[in-house]
Amino acid sequence: xxxxxxxxxxxxxxxxxxxxxxxxxxxxxxxxxxxxxxxxxxxxxxxxxxxxxxxxxxxxxxxxxxxxxxxxxxxxxxxxxxxxxxxxxxxxxxxxxxxxxxxxxxxxxxxxxxxxxxxxxxxxxxxxxxxxxxxxxxxxxxxxxxxxxxxxxxxxxxxxxxxxxxxxxxxxxxxxxxxxxxxxxxxxxxxxxxxxxxxxxxxxxxxxxxxxxxxxxxxxxxxxxxxxxxxxxxxxxxxxxxxxxxxxxxx
Ligand SMILES: O=C(O)CCC(=O)C(=O)O
Ligand SMILES: [Fe+2]
Numbered sequence: 001x002x003x004x005x006x007x008x009x010x011x012x013x014x015x016x017x018x019x020x021x022x023x024x025x026x027x028x029x030x031x032x033x034x035x036x037x038x039x040x041x042x043x044x045x046x047x048x049x050x051x052x053x054x055x056x057x058x059x060x061x062x063x064x065x066x067x068x069x070x071x072x073x074x075x076x077x078x079x080x081x082x083x084x085x086x087x088x089x090x091x092x093x094x095x096x097x098x099x100x101x102x103x104x105x106x107x108x109x110x111x112x113x114x115x116x117x118x119x120x121x122x123x124x125x126x127x128x129x130x131x132x133x134x135x136x137x138x139x140x141x142x143x144x145x146x147x148x149x150x151x152x153x154x155x156x157x158x159x160x161x162x163x164x165x166x167x168x169x170x171x172x173x174x175x176x177x178x179x180x181x182x183x184x185x186x187x188x189x190x191x192x193x194x195x196x197x198x199x200x201x202x203x204x205x206x207x208x209x210x211x212x213x214x215x216x217x218x219x220x221x222x223x224x225x226x227x228x229x230x231x232x233x234x235x236x237x238x239x240x241x242x243x244x245x246x247x248x249x250x251x
Pocket of ligand 1: 222
C-alpha cells in the first residue's frame with residue numbers, strides 16, 4: 001500500500017499499486033452516465049504534446065533570453081496534455097530529494113521528486129516535447145544541448161528551495177533549466193514563487209501557475225519561496241553531455 005500525495009480533488013489517496021504500465025491513472029474520476037469506462041492516459045499520444053515552439057517563441061523573446069538569461073512561455077500545452085500531466089503528478093510515489101552530496105537537508109531543499117523515465121506516460125511525452133524545444137535552442141542559439149532530463153517535484157506546505165544555481169560548483173553540464181508548473185488557481189497568498197536574478201542583476205518573482213514554462217540559464221541564481229499550498233512542477237534540464245544512464249533515487 002502506498003500513500004500518494006495528490007493535487008487532484010482527492011488528497012491522501014491510498015492505492016494498492018502506484019502508476020505503472022498496468023495502472024495508468026484516470027484522467028476522469030468517474031464513469032460517465034452510460035457506464036462507459038473513462039479514457040485514461042493510455043489514449044494519449046505524442047501528438048497531444050506537440051508544441052509549435054517556433055510560434056510560441058518570438059524573436060523578441062529569444063533576444064531577451066540572450067540578454068537577460070530567462071523567459072516565460074504561458075499556455076504551453078492543450079488542455080488534454082496539461083490534464084494528463086496534472087493527473088500523473090498526483091499519482092506519483094514521490095521520494096525525498098537529496099542535495100548533491102546525497103544528504104537531505106529539508107531546510108535548504110524541501111521538495112519530493114521522481115525522475116521521469118519511459119515508465120511514465122504524460123511525463124515521457126513532455127520530455128520529448130522539451131527535446132523539440134532544445135533542438136530549436138540549438139538551431140537558433142547554438143546552445144549545444146544533447147540530452148534532457150526532468151523530474152516531477154512536489155513541495156509540501158512550509159517548504160521551498162533556498163538560493164542555488166543548477167550547476168553545482170565546478171560543473172557546467174546543465175545549459176538551460178526549464179520548470180513547468182501544474183497548479184490551478186495559484187494566488188500570491190499561496191507563496192511558492194520562483195525568485196530569479198537575471199543576467200542584469202534584476203530580481204523577478206514567477207508564480208508557479210498551471211501551463212507555464214519558465215526557462216533560464218542554469219547558472220543563474222534562483223530560489224523557491226516557501227509554499228503555503230502543496231506545489232507541483234516538473235523541473236527540467238537541457239544538458240550539453242550525452243545520454244547518461246538513468247539512476248533511480250534510493251528507496
Ligand atoms: O520549482 C521551481 O520553481 C524551481 C525548482 C528548482 O530550482 C530546482 O529544482 O532546481
Ligand atoms: Fe534550481
